[in-house]
Amino acid sequence: MIELDNIDLRILSLKQDNACISNSELAKELGMAPSAMLERVRKLEKKGIIESYNTRINPIALNQKLLAFIFVKSSTAPNSCWQDNSIKDLPGIQEVHHIAGDDCFLIKIRTEDSQSLVKWMREELSKIQGIISTRTTIVLETLKETTNLTIPLTQNENAQQH
Amino acid sequence: MIELDNIDLRILSLKQDNACISNSELAKELGMAPSAMLERVRKLEKKGIIESYNTRINPIALNQKLLAFIFVKSSTAPNSCWQDNSIKDLPGIQEVHHIAGDDCFLIKIRTEDSQSLVKWMREELSKIQGIISTRTTIVLETLKETTNLTIPLTQNENAQQH
């Protein structure tokens, strides 16, 4: 387990909501020098605590209006996807989880519409070995969608100006 | 529908994988002036095509080892969550989708472990009005997890140095 002090947590908290916050802004916010910030951030990146900086793009702007979750039941035979995880390399997929229970995989995928989802299942998913069955859940409306984690901040001990 | 030209798409594509890429780097990559890049990016932000810049933090570093999906069946009564979407404000949740089918909501949530998930369901989820039943799926292993969209680039017409 990696130990993160309150300063690290506040950096993560600020960056989580705004990946492009400048070091000087961070420094002002925490009441420290920009150089110290930079060193902290570099360390968080090197240790893999910060995994990546991503831009969230409006799916509608790219005409990806449909969001679906697909449960995949697969055989556990030696050459099946259960063994080689080949599912994760299919195009258009956002997430693939190996899950407990009857089903084996849960896929999150965006496509233009239901037609193109069917097309994807026929043309792409069908390439995968060992799939026994699928069950598709269509999203009607997304109420919340974030990758943010809950960060345990111990109140604002060293609260700052502004 | 918003029209995005190939330059916009390439900007989105580059920023999607590296939100913090500098304008000058972008400019070099696309063979344009940094100021032109800035204007494009600003426009993409203002139009809401770029929704946000996020930092992905390793959940393990924050001791959030468990990932789960919860299907929630709710009544459609006037005071139920089906009407007020109150589910989305529960702490610790990453996603809430309103889905087609028997169930009403799909929740994505991270917690420390299964104990704390049960605790969350007893202490937080139970506050929500109108829940008829829940079905929880535990993730054993995540093979892929991204928010990236597939961007339709028309090859590299204006390919550049480096």
Next chain:
DNA sequence: ATTTTTTATTGAATTTTATTCTGAAATATT
């Protein structure tokens, strides 16, 4: 087809920020 209007781009100037480095302070180790 021509003019007008709008939009997009450049390049230089300016401001802001990132980055490096050195030494001091704090912390941990022995």
Next chain:
DNA sequence: AATATTTCAGAATAAAATTCAATAAAAAAT
């Protein structure tokens, strides 16, 4: 307590962001 290690601040420098006026290109209107 002495040593080693880590963390931080402050100054100096390099790099990048940002602004802006002028130009070019595209679109719309006549």
